[in-house]
Amino acid sequence: MILKDDLRSFPFPFGDSQAYKYSNNAVPLRPPNPIEVTDKYLDEIRLKRELLTNHPERCYQSSPHTMDAQWEVVDLILHHLVYFYPELFELEKNDEQxxxxxxxxxxxxxxIFGDRTTxxxxxxxxxxxxxxEDLLLMMQRDxxxxxxxxxxxxxxxWSLYFNVGMTFKEIHSPIPGFQSELLDDRILQFLMRxxxxTPWGRKNWSLMAGNKLDTSxxxxxxxxxxxxxxxxxxxxxxxxxxxxxxKLFRLPKSNGILFTIHSHMLPLERFIQHPPWLxxxxxxxxxxxxxISDYKGISHYRQHVLEYLVEEMKKR
Ligand code: HEM
Structure with missing residues (x-):
């Protein structure tokens, strides 16, 4: 079933906490599906393909040694698509055809599965x-x-062009407190196991001024x-x-990890329609x-948002 990407299905990221700090907040993924199809599917696919055509280096990077793992990703995602969305996707297989x-x-x-030239x-x-989803492939070695x-x-x-080839810790080095609290090491050890x-999932959140998905x-x-x-x-x-x-999926043959990111956005006025969330x-x-506010780029306007939220709370 296609998910309606709005308030009712919004992936609320705060659980029941009243405070936010960085942590390993990954949990076992239920259902174990790397992909979600929402009612924004066609718009987002169109935008993705436009970006890939106009900015290929910004949007796609790969090392030649990832080819086997890339085919494993195709295998994994196609089988999940037809399993979870049989009315939307079909896969006919005749050996490798x-x-x-x-x-x-x-x-x-x-x-032909496994033949790049096809x-x-x-x-x-x-x-x-x-x-x-955006799709990132982490390869495990040494x-x-x-x-x-x-x-x-x-x-x-962030920039794939800049980050490609980096280790998990190098990628996360701009995040304040990540290294000093040894979070980077603990999360890396968790990922390598x-x-x-057993796929895992986590939610990350930020505030954006505007509604652009392509904020490279x-x-x-x-x-x-x-x-x-x-x-x-x-x-x-x-x-x-x-x-x-x-979402994080181990690829058993290449021992890589597929990391999928589905970005959802809601304007605050819609998000706070659900009173407990406000x-x-x-x-x-x-x-x-x-x-954290500085790192997420919220500090310029945090006070305005807080004042807006107070006004809204008074109206309830
Ligand atoms: C394995 C695949 C992963 C990749 C490729 C990845 C990549 C990234 C990137 C590129 C950033 C932005 C860094 C920057 O500012 O330049 C980031 C931020 C972050 N990552 Fe990861 N990440 C991965 C997994 C994880 C996991 C498993 C966790 C925690 C369990 C995690 C926690 C975080 C946190 C807390 C931030 C800061 C986000 C914010 O405050 O908005 N990452 N990650």
Whole structure:
């Protein structure tokens, strides 16, 4: 069933806590599905493909040694798509001859599984064009995890082009407190022990001024300006809560890890329609440590958002 991407299905990221701090908040994934199809599917797929055409280096990177793992990702995602969305996707297999049909885009792709020359793009790039998720591939070797391939169209202010080839700890080094509290090491150890039949999921959140999904580091000058325009009066429609549903799947043959990110956004005025969320979110934003607020880029307008939330609480 296609999920309606709105208030009722919004992946609320705070559980029952009244305060937020960085932690390993990954939990076993239920249902164990790397992909979700929402009612924004066609719009987001169109945008993804446009970005991939216009900014190929920004949106896709891979090392040649990831090819086997990329095919494993195709295998895993196609089988999950047809299992969870049998009315939307079909897969016919005759040994290595595969035919994938996507009802939503009205496409039919025939290829030989494992033969790169039978696809127009690399396998990870191909499958990423059929799902709303960004797809990152971490390869495990020498007791470490390396970001060796990815298709990233909807980054929350980071750059695949810059980060490709980095280790897990190097990627997370800009996050304040991550190293000093040894969170980077604990999470890395956790990731390296993930097993093939036990996928994990976590939610990450931030606030965005504006509703762009494509907030890459490279285009910060275009979208970052909106932060300065936030006021108490416009915060309700201009500021969005952005939640990334992140999922981790071990690829048993290559021993890589597939990391999928589905980005959901709701304007604050819609998010606070659910009364318990309004008060809880106020408490969390009010108590958010400055270093986290700075890192998430909220500090410029946090006060305006808090004032907006107070006004809304008075109305209830
Ligand atoms: C294994 C695949 C993962 C990749 C490729 C990845 C990548 C990233 C990137 C690129 C950033 C932004 C860093 C920057 O500012 O330049 C980030 C932020 C972050 N990551 Fe990861 N990450 C992964 C897994 C995890 C896991 C499993 C956790 C925790 C359990 C985690 C926790 C965080 C946190 C807390 C932040 C800061 C986010 C914020 O405050 O908005 N990451 N990650």
């Amino acid at each position: 595969w035919i994938f049909s996507n009802v939503l885009t009205n496409e039919r792709v025939a290829f 696809l127009e793009e690399e396998p990870l790039d191909f499958i990423g064009r059929h799902v709303q 007791g470490d995890l390396f970001l060796d391939a990815g298709q990233l169209c909807f980054p929350a202010n 993930i097993e093939a039949d 580091l490279e285009t910060f000058a275009e979208w970052g300006q909106a932060r300065k325009q936030v006021t108490k009066e416009n915060a309700g429609w201009l500021v969005h809560l952005r939640v990334e549903m992140q 008060e809880q979110f106020y408490a969390i934003l009010h108590g958010l440590p400055d270093f």
